[in-house]
Amino acid sequence: MEVVILPGSKQIGKLAAAAIEELLRKKPEAVLGLATGSSPLPVYDELAARHSRGGLDFSRAHAFALDEYVGLEHGHPESYREVIRREFTSRVNIDETNVHTPDGAAEDLPAACRSYEDALQAAGGVDLQLLGVGTDGHIGFNEPGSSLASRTRIKSLIEQTRRDNARFFPGLAAVPHHVVTQGLGTIMEARHVVLVATGARKAPAVRDFVEGPVSAFCPASILQFHPHATILLDEAAASSLKLADFYRHTYEHKPAWQGL
Ligand code: F6R
Numbered sequence: 001m002e003v004v005i006l007p008g009s010k011q012i013g014k015l016a017a018a019a020i021e022e023l024l025r026k027k028p029e030a031v032l033g034l035a036t037g038s039s040p041l042p043v044y045d046e047l048a049a050r051h052s053r054g055g056l057d058f059s060r061a062h063a064f065a066l067d068e069y070v071g072l073e074h075g076h077p078e079s080y081r082e083v084i085r086r087e088f089t090s091r092v093n094i095d096e097t098n099v100h101t102p103d104g105a106a107e108d109l110p111a112a113c114r115s116y117e118d119a120l121q122a123a124g125g126v127d128l129q130l131l132g133v134g135t136d137g138h139i140g141f142n143e144p145g146s147s148l149a150s151r152t153r154i155k156s157l158i159e160q161t162r163r164d165n166a167r168f169f170p171g172l173a174a175v176p177h178h179v180v181t182q183g184l185g186t187i188m189e190a191r192h193v194v195l196v197a198t199g200a201r202k203a204p205a206v207r208d209f210v211e212g213p214v215s216a217f218c219p220a221s222i223l224q225f226h227p228h229a230t231i232l233l234d235e236a237a238a239s240s241l242k243l244a245d246f247y248r249h250t251y252e253h254k255p256a257w258q259g260l
Helices: 009-026 041-054 080-087 109-122 159-168 184-188 200-211 219-225 244-252
Strands: 002-006 031-034 062-065 067-069 128-131 153-156 178-181 192-197 229-234
Touching: 002 009, 002 244, 009 041, 009 128, 009 192, 009 229, 062 080, 062 109, 067 080, 109 153, 109 178, 184 219, 192 200, 192 219, 200 219, 200 229, 219 229
Parallel strands: 002 229, 031 062, 031 128, 128 192, 192 229
Antiparallel strands: 067 178, 153 178
């Protein structure tokens, strides 16, 4: 796990976007794993800017979202399919037929989850997965207690997550109770994971998953087993880390050829 502490979300957006740009230049048909929520927005802004400025080309890229609410009709503005379209894919030249989200409105949800896993496999797996982290340590919508080997499936949201996400809805009552999410086992198969966390509210979760024990109680801690996990933090999110100075020193002296 590489922990990189940066002054703010602008610098985080630039660094993550640079890694995605490098990937797409090497592999134009790369498969990107997309997250929703607030954390990845500076990355999407920077990618959109690089696309319009320098022609960063997404025309052959593929994208898979991490998760989707259950019970919102297709086209609902807060469905993750719409959020991904609004915040990112409509701002670059990715072919919309190459953008996939789990189908939270399917009649047969277990079958929809299986076909999502199949589609991921058929695309060759995720090259770079963007992640945020919940205040309870979730990634995707794998809440505490999720199996560390889980695959895409239906899950219940914990009340803390429903309250955290109520800002996107008219009120708490409108936040769905159920979601479909890639499992922790699914996420762990991505070749590179880049997790973004900003703000003091994330500091306890960051401390727990970076420096605490690996445990289903803190789902993001599974990333300690990932061979290529990059954790991008602002100063506030990093404020409870014991080894913050060591992470800073390591990044400052990192050989340039290593990249991210
Ligand atoms: C969203 C997702 C979630 C969020 C997490 C943090 O697709 O999978 O794990 O990344 O809830 O959300 P924000 O970034 O809004 O704090």
